[in-house]
Amino acid sequence: MLDRRGFMLSGGVLALTQTDATAAVDAGPDKSSAAAQTSAAAEPLYALTAGEAEVLTAVVDAFIPADDLSPSGSDCGVVVFIDRQLAGSYGAGARLYQDGPFQPSNGQVQFGPQSPLAPLQFIQLGIAELDAWSTANSGTPVKQLPKPELNALLQQLESGKIALPRIDARAFFGALLQLAMEGFFADPIYGGNRDKASWRMIGYPGLPATYAKAIRQYRGRRYQAEPRSIADFL
Amino acid sequence: MVQVLKSTDAVIVGLGWTGAIMARELTRAGLQVVALERGPDRNPAEDFALPAIRDELRYSVRQELMQDPKMETVTLRHRLDGEARPVRRFGSFLPGDGVGGMGTHWNGNTFRFLPSDHRLRSHLGERYGRASIPEDMTIQDWGVTYEELEPHYSRFEALCGVSGKAGNIAGKIQAGGNPFEGPRSGEYPNAPLVASHANELFRRAAGEIGLHPFPAPASNASAPYVNPEGTQLGACQYCGHCDRFGCEANAKATPLSTLAPSLRQASGFRKVTNAYATRVLYDAKTRRATGVRYIDLRSGETYDQPADIVVLSAWVFGNTRLMLLSGIGEPYDARTGKGVVGKNYCYQIQPTVQAFFKDEELNPFMGAGGLGMVVDDFNGDNFDHAKLGFFGGGYISQNSTNGRPISFRPTPPGTPAWGAAWKRETANWYRRTATMLCEGTNYPNRTNALDLDPTYRDMFGQPLLRMTFNFTQNDRTMADFLLGKAADIGRAMNATIVAPQPRKGDFNVVSYQSSHNTGGTIMGHTPADSVVNRYLQSWDAHNVFVLGSSVFPQNAGYNPTAAAAAVTYWCADALVKQYLKAPAPLVQL
Numbered sequence: 001m002l003d004r005r006g007f008m009l010s011g012g013v014l015a016l017t018q019t020d021a022t023a024a025v026d027a028g029p030d031k032s033s034a035a036a037q038t039s040a041a042a043e044p045l046y047a048l049t050a051g052e053a054e055v056l057t058a059v060v061d062a063f064i065p066a067d068d069l070s071p072s073g074s075d076c077g078v079v080v081f082i083d084r085q086l087a088g089s090y091g092a093g094a095r096l097y098q099d100g101p102f103q104p105s106n107g108q109v110q111f112g113p114q115s116p117l118a119p120l121q122f123i124q125l126g127i128a129e130l131d132a133w134s135t136a137n138s139g140t141p142v143k144q145l146p147k148p149e150l151n152a153l154l155q156q157l158e159s160g161k162i163a164l165p166r167i168d169a170r171a172f173f174g175a176l177l178q179l180a181m182e183g184f185f186a187d188p189i190y191g192g193n194r195d196k197a198s199w200r201m202i203g204y205p206g207l208p209a210t211y212a213k214a215i216r217q218y219r220g221r222r223y224q225a226e227p228r229s230i231a232d233f234l
Numbered sequence: 235m236v237q238v239l240k241s242t243d244a245v246i247v248g249l250g251w252t253g254a255i256m257a258r259e260l261t262r263a264g265l266q267v268v269a270l271e272r273g274p275d276r277n278p279a280e281d282f283a284l285p286a287i288r289d290e291l292r293y294s295v296r297q298e299l300m301q302d303p304k305m306e307t308v309t310l311r312h313r314l315d316g317e318a319r320p321v322r323r324f325g326s327f328l329p330g331d332g333v334g335g336m337g338t339h340w341n342g343n344t345f346r347f348l349p350s351d352h353r354l355r356s357h358l359g360e361r362y363g364r365a366s367i368p369e370d371m372t373i374q375d376w377g378v379t380y381e382e383l384e385p386h387y388s389r390f391e392a393l394c395g396v397s398g399k400a401g402n403i404a405g406k407i408q409a410g411g412n413p414f415e416g417p418r419s420g421e422y423p424n425a426p427l428v429a430s431h432a433n434e435l436f437r438r439a440a441g442e443i444g445l446h447p448f449p450a451p452a453s454n455a456s457a458p459y460v461n462p463e464g465t466q467l468g469a470c471q472y473c474g475h476c477d478r479f480g481c482e483a484n485a486k487a488t489p490l491s492t493l494a495p496s497l498r499q500a501s502g503f504r505k506v507t508n509a510y511a512t513r514v515l516y517d518a519k520t521r522r523a524t525g526v527r528y529i530d531l532r533s534g535e536t537y538d539q540p541a542d543i544v545v546l547s548a549w550v551f552g553n554t555r556l557m558l559l560s561g562i563g564e565p566y567d568a569r570t571g572k573g574v575v576g577k578n579y580c581y582q583i584q585p586t587v588q589a590f591f592k593d594e595e596l597n598p599f600m601g602a603g604g605l606g607m608v609v610d611d612f613n614g615d616n617f618d619h620a621k622l623g624f625f626g627g628g629y630i631s632q633n634s635t636n637g638r639p640i641s642f643r644p645t646p647p648g649t650p651a652w653g654a655a656w657k658r659e660t661a662n663w664y665r666r667t668a669t670m671l672c673e674g675t676n677y678p679n680r681t682n683a684l685d686l687d688p689t690y691r692d693m694f695g696q697p698l699l700r701m702t703f704n705f706t707q708n709d710r711t712m713a714d715f716l717l718g719k720a721a722d723i724g725r726a727m728n729a730t731i732v733a734p735q736p737r738k739g740d741f742n743v744v745s746y747q748s749s750h751n752t753g754g755t756i757m758g759h760t761p762a763d764s765v766v767n768r769y770l771q772s773w774d775a776h777n778v779f780v781l782g783s784s785v786f787p788q789n790a791g792y793n794p795t796a797a798a799a800a801v802t803y804w805c806a807d808a809l810v811k812q813y814l815k816a817p818a819p820l821v822q823l
Binding site: 062063064065067069070090093094096097098099101103108109110111112113114154177180181182185186187189190198199201202203204206207208209210211212214215216218219220221222223230233234 | 284285286288289290291295296297302303304307310312317319320321322323325428430431434469470471472473474475594595597599600601637639640643651652653654657658660661664665689690691739740741742743744
């Protein structure tokens with residue numbers, strides 16, 4: 001079986017029947033790893049193109065590589081999460097003041113991103129610019145970069161050593177990393193954090209979060225519980 | 235076309251803590267009160283129900299209960315000659331929205347300010363000499379003293395069922411409480427919350443190095459509680475979802491949980507939600523307000539609500555902006571120092587220390603909004619500043635408020651922000667890190683101020699409020715001092731790694747710091763130094779009263795809610811007992 005990245009690279013980004021919400025319900029508190037495997041199959045894309053999702057898959061898996069602590073970011077549904085966020089009100093710029101005039105941030109990160117683009121267009125443009133930069137400078141698009149080269153590219157982007165011609169490169173990196181982490185750590189109802197992989201990794205129990213007795217009983221002792229999602233309580 | 239409504243006794247703009255308290259006091263006195271609230275109404279039983287209310291992405295990250303900057307935001311520049319840019323997404327501070335306002339999503343920390351905080355210029359002058367106060371540090375006395383406010387602080391604590399331990403009852407120091415606090419008339423309504431393991435590590439270490447730890451006073455009820463309004467609060471479940479969330483257990487005191495039931499039964503009370511106030515209708519000739527103009531956000535229609543009394547309780551930015559838009563009081567000019575509206579805008583400076591423990595299990599997801607262990611030894615003027623080169627200070631606390639993983643994922647210094655090493659360190663330390671917060675004062679500076687932005691507009695085309703703000707050298711020196719003391723505690727806790735996180739560089743609006751903004755419509759002794767008098771009554775329109783932390787002449791090293799509520803009760807007392815009998819200026823010069 002291909003891993004998610006391999007699956008995406010093979011061009012198999014097509015709608016399948018199972019949504020992540022049902023995956024979370026099916027998982028239940030005691031059927032841990034089965035859900036992750038079944039839901040590692042492709043999900044429909046609502047906002048991004050298949051090509052954009054491939055670039056994101058490579059980036060997200062560099063941010064969250066597979067190891068003994070968790071599956072890779074894309075296997076945890078992080079690309080699905082980002083696509084759904086960008087397809088929804090967040091991607092359209094809800095709760096974002098978008099009146100002009102717009103001034104370049106000129107590296108003054110204290111003001112926050114000042115782009116006139118809504119997050120969906122901002123991320124799409126950033127993906128295109130990054131892929132173009134990679135192709136122009138190494139002859140290889142992002143999705144085909146070997147892991148060490150991809151990591152080096154992302155480190156340069158993070159530290160401001162790469163300037164992208166039409167977009168604030170550091171703001172783009174910041175937005176991408178933030179979205180990836182949201183997808184990895186948010187409640188699984190949003191399509192990421194499949195099988196509560198990140199919650200298992202750190203020992204976060206999720207819901208129901210009523211600890212009136214436990215806070216005293218577990219003072220200095222680890223509180224361990226099968227993590228539960230909002231969907232597990234419906 | 236503007237539609238003029240039937241006149242009422244009082245109109246209130248903003249239905250958060252201070253607006254709800256004032257509405258309750260005025261209806262109790264028999265007045266007809268209309269409260270205008272920009273946001274929606276909220277029904278805790280539905281809006282804050284489990285399991286949906288435990289959604290970190292929706293409420294904490296996407297800020298569902300907060301003000302929508304698309305409708306109205308503020309702009310920032312760091313200095314007077316800088317170019318302001320709009321805060322396009324709220325980050326460093328989170329204005330509230332809807333009935334309950336910020337009181338819906340606060341953490342519940344309910345500190346009183348120190349007696350010296352309420353008369354800061356006099357106090358520092360007496361102790362260090364008037365010449366020791368820097369010329370640009372425009373601190374001043376509130377005009378009301380701690381002793382005068384004490385009954386009103388007590389009243390708010392009773393309303394909220396605050397859980398805590400008194401440190402000073404009528405001048406007698408109490409074991410286990412804060413020995414530095416002003417004299418209290420009595421104990422807290424509820425016993426302290428159950429301390430977390432991290433709280434206990436902090437308490438022991440701080441005591442060992444000679445400091446005076448005490449449990450933070452919290453409006454998270456440690457036991458079921460019935461307040462003087464007859465409303466019932468539930469017991470806190472330590473769920474770790476106070477700040478930015480509603481409380482499904484009704485344990486966190488909010489305007490919805492403490493005052494809404496009384497207001498629903500008050501025959502003289504009417505609230506209008508989705509009502510966006512755009513002007514105080516002000517007659518400069520008679521120096522009186524005649525009412526408030528608002529836009530109904532559902533229909534788009536504009537209404538004038540005439541009233542005999544106008545109360546502004548729209549938080550720091552709303553109050554200041556409405557005064558400026560309405561032409562009440564002289565706008566402050568930072569270049570000349572003339573004028574008062576917009577003056578003395580303050581924030582707070584809150585550096586933190588992370589203490590990593592390789593052998594401790596801290597269960598960071600168990601917590602309550604106000605669950606903390608605190609030392610006040612370095613707050614305000616509780617310590618000698620003679621040779622330190624700064625004024626002010628702050629409390630240092632270990633707060634066990636939340637361990638929600640999108641936002642709380644501490645790693646030691648030097649850890650990358652992503653990749654294999656990041657994963658390993660995140661998994662290592664998530665359950666084993668205690669964060670200590672320094673809640674630092676911010677004293678006003680001549681150039682930190684609010685005015686109307688010349689360029690950017692709200693959704694109805696009105697100027698946004700512009701803040702000119704940066705931390706001063708006094709703030710930075712003070713913060714570094716506090717950070718050093720907090721690191722000392724971390725080392726005494728025997729932490730494996732102690733990592734101070736200083737606040738460096740220009741003020742930034744992106745990462746969350748504090749929603750403890752103050753100033754802009756400050757109180758004082760004369761129209762030359764303040765917007766409102768000691769009863770929060772406008773010097774320029776005696777029937778306009780301004781509530782909330784916008785009236786603080788400077789910010790203290792505490793969470794400001796209790797002080798904002800105390801001056802509101804103080805104002806309501808004067809309004810009902812004096813002003814209603816003889817509507818006129820309550821302070822004669």
